Structure formats: C-alpha cells, structure tokens
Amino acid sequence: MSKISLVNLCIYFIVFISQVFTCPEKNGRFPIGNSCDKYLECVDGVGEEKQCPDGLRFNEKASLFTYPCQYPIDVDCGARSLLQPAKPSDDCPHQFGYFRMGTKPSECNQFLNCVDGRAYVFECPEGLAFNPETYHCDWPDVVEDCDAAGYLGFQCPADPKVEGLGFQEYRFYQKPGDCQRYFLCVNGNPRLYNCGDGNYFDSNLRTCTNETTTCV
Template sequence: MKSLRVIVVVAVLVIQVYSQRYRPEQQFNNFQQNNFIRNTPQIPRNPQSSASCPEKNGRYPTRTCDGYIECKDGVPEEKVCFDGLLFNPAAGVSAFPCQYPIDVDCTGREQTQPAQPTEECSHQYGYYRVGDAQNCGQFKNCVEGRAYIFDCPEGLAFNDVSYRCDWPDEVATCDAEAYLGFSCPPDARQFGLGQEGYRYFRSPRDCQRYFICINNKPRLYNCGDGKAFNDLINACDGIENVTGCAVPQYQSQNDYRGATTRLPTRIVG
C-alpha cells in the first residue's frame, strides 16, 4: 500500500512538471518572443503616468505612435515600444503590441520617441535596404541596434515599402537594368497580345539564365540544372538541345550579379 502511494505521488509530480513546461499558451508566448524580437529587454515604462483605463483590461493608444497604455484589472501603466517599432491598436491580445511601421496606422498620432541609432542601424529595430539603386538585392534586419544581413533570392530586389523581395522593376528605389546588368532592346520581338506581351532573351553571360522584358524592363529567370534557354523555341530546354551552350561554374553567389540563393525570413508579430 505504501509503495502504491509513492507511485501516485511521483505521478502527480511528473504531471505537474509536464504541464508547467509544455502548456500550449506558454509555448506560443515563447515562440512569439523568440521569433519576433530575440532577447527582448524590458519595455520602458512610466510608473508616474496619469493615464486612465477605458476598460478594465486591454491596451490603448496614446498621443504618440510608439506609446500605449496597458490596463490590468483597471490599473493603467504607460509603456513605450522599442525604437523603430510602433504600437498597433489592431493587434490581438495574444500578439506582441509593438510591430513594424508597415503594419501600423499612425494617423493622428505621428509623433514618436527620438531615434536611438547605432553604427549599424538607424533605429534599434527594423528592416532596411543595403546598397544603392544598382545594388538592391540585400537588406538588413536590425535587432537591438545590431544588423543581420540577408540576400534576396536570385534576380529579386528588396522593397523597403513592403519588406519583401520583389521584381526589381517593381521596386521604386532599384535600377533594374543596372542591377541585373541587362537592358531590353527597344525593337525586341514581342510575344502575346498588345504592348504588355513578354519579350524573351537569353542571358549574354550564360545560356542557363534568360530575361523576360515587361514594359521594356528586365526580369531574370533561371532554367535550372541540366537545362538552358533555347532561342529557337523561346523556352527552357535540355542543355544537350542548345547548340554551343556551356553552363559556367560559379565559385560563389556573387559571381553572377543579382544571383543569390538564401531565402529571407520576414519576422512578424
């Protein structure tokens, strides 16, 4: 009987430990904190705030876009987002309240705290383009003032308006022709109907890649391993079917301008 009691006590302890370490809501909070802002420090607070609570529990905007009031059981506490992030009133209760500027509407509360730049970042947090209009395939994610550099996939450019990698011709700050190293001839052959038709050209640097000209702006494509662009059919074909084609061997992703392979990960709240 005594041994049975010991087994029951041990089982209860195991269940308690398991439930504390693997609760779904705790796992969600850990995932959110680790993936949205790594090593997040304490949010600055104003304990002397004269703010009030519209409701007993919730988060409410202040006159600044990066400030908010958090109410718990009717007790208000004024907080400020980290530099570079803004308070999103539309964020759910389980979401992190401070998010990137593209996800937040600051109408009527445009003022923010002074920037806290570092040698690497203009703000403590955020996404920013690296390079100029002729080198627009990289971007950096700033976390606690430290920059982490990422490359867009081959032939794409970072769009600092949407925080995405887009076609270079769709990025206002990118010179697609200079970036890809190719200009579409004005008298190019046209396929399709109307002036929006596609225009195809094999890359002058190798036959595995080719360009599609849309509105006289180039977009880079890759046929893939064992294939090459065949001018006779205006499509990718087996490399053995393309006369005089020899696929070059690149030593690194920078050997072909605009060609990168690492996929970026956008961190969202």
C-alpha cells in the same frame, strides 16, 4: 514644513498627476495622444504608460495575447504621427526593422534585419530585389528606387518589335554568354530567370530544355 519643501511637494504632486492616465476600460491597451509608439496598458483599472522599442509601432488592434509593438508595415497609426527619436547603432538606423543596404539605385539585393541594434545581413534570391514597402524580395522593376537594368546588368531593347520573341509587352532574351539564364522584358523592364542545372534556354521555343544543341 518649509516654504521650499512645500513648493517641491507641489511640483512632485503636479508631475505625478500628469503621469496618471484614466483607463477607458478595466483591462486593455490603448493609444496615448498623438503618439504612434506609446500606449497605455491597463490591468484591473490601473494604467501604465509604455513605449515600443525604437523602430516599432503600437498596434492598437493587437489582441491581448499578442505583443502590441510591431513593424510599421503591419500597423496603421492613422493620425498618430509622433515617434521617439531614432536610436541608431553602428550598423542600424533604428534598433528594430528591415532596411535595404547600398546607396546606389543598382544595389537592390541585400538588406538588414536589425534586432536590438544588431544587424543581420540577408540576400534576396538571384534576380530579385528587396522591397522596403513589403519587407519581401520582389521583381526589381516593381521596387521603388531600384534600377532594374543597372542591377541585372541588362537593358531591354528600346524597340521590342525589332528584337526578341513574344508579345510586344513581353519579350525573351537569352543572357549573353549564359545558356541557363534569360531575361523576360516586361514593358521595357528586365526580369532574370534561371532554367536550373542541366537545362538550357531555347531562344526559338522561348522555354527551358535539356537539349544543349539549342544553346548558342
């Protein structure tokens, strides 16, 4: 055997050995080093390295009957912080995940669901904002980086003692020019409510009613 072939064989052997993992148990899935999206899958004592799709994380607590690659909010990687480089598409920052749309703090309503790099656009119900921390639609004032007043188009009065009804921390205001909708100001932040078709907000009673005479 030539000297070059022997060297190549040694290199191949070293690389092959470096890719062999010892299974902690005969069957199961286990973290690999400091990686949050790679894992070792062992079947009958034979281990195979696998990697989650871009945007997902390996959940070592997932049962053997559950796909172990899950969304970041569902996975606690602990000290395992390494991730593969992002693989963005034309529409998505990662191949998988939920992402808020818009670049301004007042653009809080729409979000993307990215699946294999393909984006599906969704909107939160009226008055709610997408929360990237929970993947749920929530009150805009509890969503970080969402400007509730700018998003809803209403600024709560600076001195609630002068205007509005109710306790100082909770004040009601009819939406200007709209008899069906009203704002509840919670600690100075607006939340939009809708009385629904055929109902109107009564500023005196601070509730919805079907009496049109109460709407001004």
